[in-house]
Amino acid sequence: MLRAAGPGPQAPTVRQRRWAALLAALVLALSSPLWLHSSRAAAATSGPCAVDWLCVGASTPPSPGSTSGGGGGSGGGNVCTYLGKIVDCSNQYGALDPQDGCYYMEVQPQPPAGDPLWAGHTPGAGAIYLRTCSNQAAGDSVEIYLPGAPPVAQGTDPRVLARQAWDAIQRGRPVVHTAPGGTALVGAPIWLWIDRGNQAWAGADKKIIQIASKDGIWVKLEAWSTGITWDMGDGGLVGCTADNPGTPYTASDGSNPSPDCGYTYRQPSASQPGQLYAITAVVAWHAHWSSNVPGFGGDFNADSIAGPATTLRVDELQVLNQPTKNS
Secondary structure, eight states: OEEOOOSSOOOHHHHHHHHHHHHHHHHHHHHOGGGGGOHHHHHHSOOHHHHSSTTTTOSOOOOOOOOOTTTOOOSOOOBEEETTEEEOSEETTEEEOTTTOOEEEEOSSOOOTTOGGGTTOOTBSBEEEEEEOTTSGGGOOEEEEESSOOOOOOOBOHHHHHHHHHHTOOOOOOOEEEESOEEEETTSEEEEEEOOOTTSOOOTTSOEEEEEEETTEEEEEEEEEEEEEEEOSSSOEEEOOTTOSOOOOOGGGTTOOOSSSEEEOSSOSTTSGGGOEEEEEEEEEEEEEEESSTTOEEEEEEEEEEOOOEEEEEEOOOOOOOOOOOO
8 A cells, every 4th residue: 555655764663564464454355255344445455446437437326216296306316527527426435525536535543643644743633534546656545644624525416407407497387279269069079279389388399408517417308298188177078199289270170070189068058157167278298307427317207287277158059949830
């Protein structure tokens, strides 16, 4: 193990004792698997992470899991970056210092007073840390004295960014249109559609895209509508195609039914408040997000959006039968 230089030459007897201790630790490592559970011992072992960034991400990040209601998720999932590369916020080498990209772990137990590592300082006035950097010669860890604890990278949770991206999307409330409007007849076809503007509807071919980023971590979220459910006010529910918010009626359509979203009332609205049926539309949404962090991304069903109610009077068609006079 490389050691930081002390204030003067190291006594041969001290060096011999330290090399003997290192040799004993090596023998113990080969004979007892319990040694592998020592974080300090693991940090002192050179490996590909200590040489370069090849094994960044070798430790499995917390699973983002399935999200619900806008990308909540559970558990931790912070990710860090250094010099534009994604790195672990902490690993077997300790916690990442965002300023130098090294990992620091306080040595336990601390060396006794007078140890050259203290560089003339008194135990308690600072501490000895094990520092592991990607640019250390041969990838070895170094024990150094620090007057205070090094800064610790906080990192960024991609799932939090996904939630921020979703919250930034402004979805409009669906406005219902019917044909005929105002008054309709029992048994006659009703056309239903909503406004396509104000992002009240976004088909899968016209997804709403939102980007969120922080400290080199970015998330791309795509949102789209998956369907509309109309509550017709008489207990009937209409679910229309997911890729179309209803076809607007034109005079040339005549008395034909809607090609994709229509309804037919079987009872008049005379018994309803104001003798009107209240019609509402609820738009369902879905979102997919991805990120530049491997293992983070997914889908979630977002909260549906309900629009204001529109009303429609439905009357029965009155057929007048004229009496026939007998000659």
